[in-house]
Amino acid sequence: MPHQKRRKDVRNVAIIAHVDHGKTTLVDALLKETGTYEFKDGEDTIMDSNPIERERGITIFSKNASILYKDVTINIVDTPGHADFGSEVERIIKMVDGVLLVVDAFDGPMPQTKFVLRKSLELHLKPILVINKVDRTNARPDEVASMTFDLFCELNATDEQLDFPIIYASARDKWAVNNLDEPRKDMKALLETILHRVLPPVADPEMPFQMLVTMLDYDNYVGRIAIGRIFHGKISMGETVALIKRDGKIDKGKITKILKYTGLKRVPASSASAGDIVSIAGLDNVRVSDTITHPDHPNPLPLIKIDEPTISMNFCHNTSPLSGKDGGRFLTSRHIRERLEHEAMMNIGIRVEEVDGGERFKVSGRGELHLSILIETMRREGYELEVSQPKVIFKEIDGEKYEPVEEVVIEVDKEYQGEIMRSLGARRAEIKDIKITSVGTIRIESIVASRALIGFRTEMLMMTRGTGIMCQVFSQYQKYKGEMPGRTVGVLVSQSQGEAVAYALWGLQDRGEIFIKPGDGIYEGMLIGVNNKGSDLVINPMREKKLTNMRASGSDDAMQLIPPREMTLEFALEFIDEDELVEVTPKNIRLRKRHLTENQRKIMFNKNKQN
Missing domain, CATH: 3.40.50.300 (P-loop containing nucleotide triphosphate hydrolases)
Structure with a gap:
């Protein structure tokens, strides 16, 4: 050699x-x-x-x-x-x-x-x-x-x-x-x-040019920018190069800009050679894992192996009665399609497929956090959308059903160990190790199906009064672990459209946690809180107090309202059930039923029963 x-x-x-x-x-x-x-x-x-x-x-x-x-x-x-x-x-x-x-x-x-x-x-x-x-x-x-x-x-x-x-x-x-x-x-x-x-990089400037594209960026003036390391050879401004795609096809292009890093800034350079990490512009259809080479010696570098997505969600334009009232600038399916296509091009961990003739989009990613960051980014850019409950992606191997499992580490105080172990047991967790740390907390290491972890973080924080620490990481695909417990509480569903009234919310707060405050906009089919009894309950959050000429001692004093839950994207995605959606706008996150009227919900329930 x-x-x-x-x-x-x-x-x-x-x-x-x-x-x-x-x-x-x-x-x-x-x-x-x-x-x-x-x-x-x-x-x-x-x-x-x-x-x-x-x-x-x-x-x-x-x-x-x-x-x-x-x-x-x-x-x-x-x-x-x-x-x-x-x-x-x-x-x-x-x-x-x-x-x-x-x-x-x-x-x-x-x-x-x-x-x-x-x-x-x-x-x-x-x-x-x-x-x-x-x-x-x-x-x-x-x-x-x-x-x-x-x-x-x-x-x-x-x-x-x-x-x-x-x-x-x-x-x-x-x-x-x-x-x-x-x-x-x-x-x-x-x-x-x-x-x-650290070894100096293997780099031969005399060999034909070869660079592996590991990241992409976009600039409104120069277009798509390919970022990566030059493995061999040299490159100068204005040179013609070959672009070898993942499927082996070869395109040609001209280098219009070379940028190197100084500190955190990208500064223009006239040339770059083997060993440098650079950004180059001029190739419009470049993708991650493509190889940029010398046109006379088009030899590809080994492709980057990319982990498969494990979770998917449906994205759709906002169809609620409050659509467009929260400062959203991008409201249509076309806007959402273009944004998701751009994301899939830049972020190779994301996959996008059309559903229902392009009205909805199935977006698959590496986990709940991966997709929630995408939703949060879109929301801040001015998009309004609806997203469905996260679903794990199953695989069939040799005729058997397999599902993704994750390695979970939970660290809690001793008094909460029993509750956490019970909850993990209900989720069919496989406990690998339990040890006491040097500060006296309990560290539990386990393997749990990704399906069972949706909603578990919120439950764990409630069990441990916010003191528990949980870390999870994808481990592998294992055989399907059977049915898992779902959400144990029901929801309070609004029956009318308007603004929430303090008196009505005061009467509902004994039933469970409330998600809205007086004066918030509501509509039929919107979820306004939890019903601890376990079944869904249709209620009127706009009910006013009946006024009489008599003044009752004490009952007209100020009503004590418990502050509502601060709605976060993580909680919303973990909380919703299969027949519910999260409405995301630049100003608000709301929960709603997929079918807004009670009549529609009954029809769908009977249909599903027959199937």
Whole structure:
């Protein structure tokens, strides 16, 4: 085998970590250390530029940054920590030669860490372990290091991968050290470790040009932008290239723009060569996993394997009587079709199919969070839509029905253990391990069908008075586990259209939780609360108090209304039943029956009974 040429002045690294273990803060610290980004007063977590990411404190879209240290360009790619964004992770680790595994010095490795780490080890990448937040009062860095070593063994890491360097850091305080007794003043220990332990990229500038497209972006001026790593050769502005599609077809195009990263900014460049991570424009029909090559030597690079979707939902334009009254700008099926087609092009984890002659769209993704982020994004862009209950996607293997199952880790206080175990038992969970953590909480690891987890997070938070922590990650497809318990409560359904009245809501709040407040717009078929008795109840939320000339002592005092539930997209998607929909507008999230009138619902009920 000929000796592989490596480019010594570049290092390509991905950062992987569980949600909230501090990887975005770590990138901020590295940008500050090398003076690559000028921070304004009070500015932080600049890698999480999307407003939804900032609100939720999670990374959803992978992003690139580039820093210069000792004349070496270090390209850092931030990856999502959540398994629902696995299609993002798959692509990112194809671009890099090493990974920084960031682990919280108290929590230790969590399920999402395991998911991304497994993908990295399969691609033979060498990790650097960064134990972050060692300044926490209850930090246990040595214990976490041995837990991480056990995880590597469990994931069949090679001897070379097991010999990983360990860096102790506090990204918030901007220091990193090789040993805890060293002075804590800067991030140099981490930067030096990246230089010495991450291999320079294999890159031969003399070979014909080859680049794998791992991400897409869009610009109103230059059109579609392909982002990826150049594996071989060089490219210059104005050059003609060949585009090899996933199915083997070859198109030709001309490079109109080349962009490189400096800090977080993309800056124009006249050329780029093997080893660089770049963005190039000029190819209108480029897709993720295509190869851009020299037109005289069209050799494709290996395709990116993309995980199958596990959950699907139906999207439809808003058909409620309040449609168009909440500031929505995009109200028709055509608008929704165009937006979903654009999403499917940019986000390869999403699939879109037409249902009912194009009136509705079946959207499949990697999980509830994956699809709820898409709905939230569309809502903020001014779309109004209705979405159905999330459904898992079953598979048939050798004539048998299989369903997706997830690995679930729940951490709760001791007094809630019994209730959680009972609830998991009802969902046919397979308990793998129960242990007491060093702070006295109970950590339960189990395998549960994805179907059974829809709605479980809300129930778990209610059981534990909001103190429980739950993490889940897709594991595999297993044999169908039979019927699962559904929603145990009924709903209160409005029988009229208008505005909710305080007196009517006051009379209903004993029946269960209320979703609306006095003065809110309502319509026939809208769900206004929970009926704890278990059956659906049609009610009149506009009932006024009958007035008399007599004043009764005490009864005319101010009515005490319990504040309604703050309606979130997550709760709405988990709560609804098969015959219900979530109405999403820029200003409101409402729950409704699929068939608004009581008569229609009875007809459909009788039809289903006969079938």
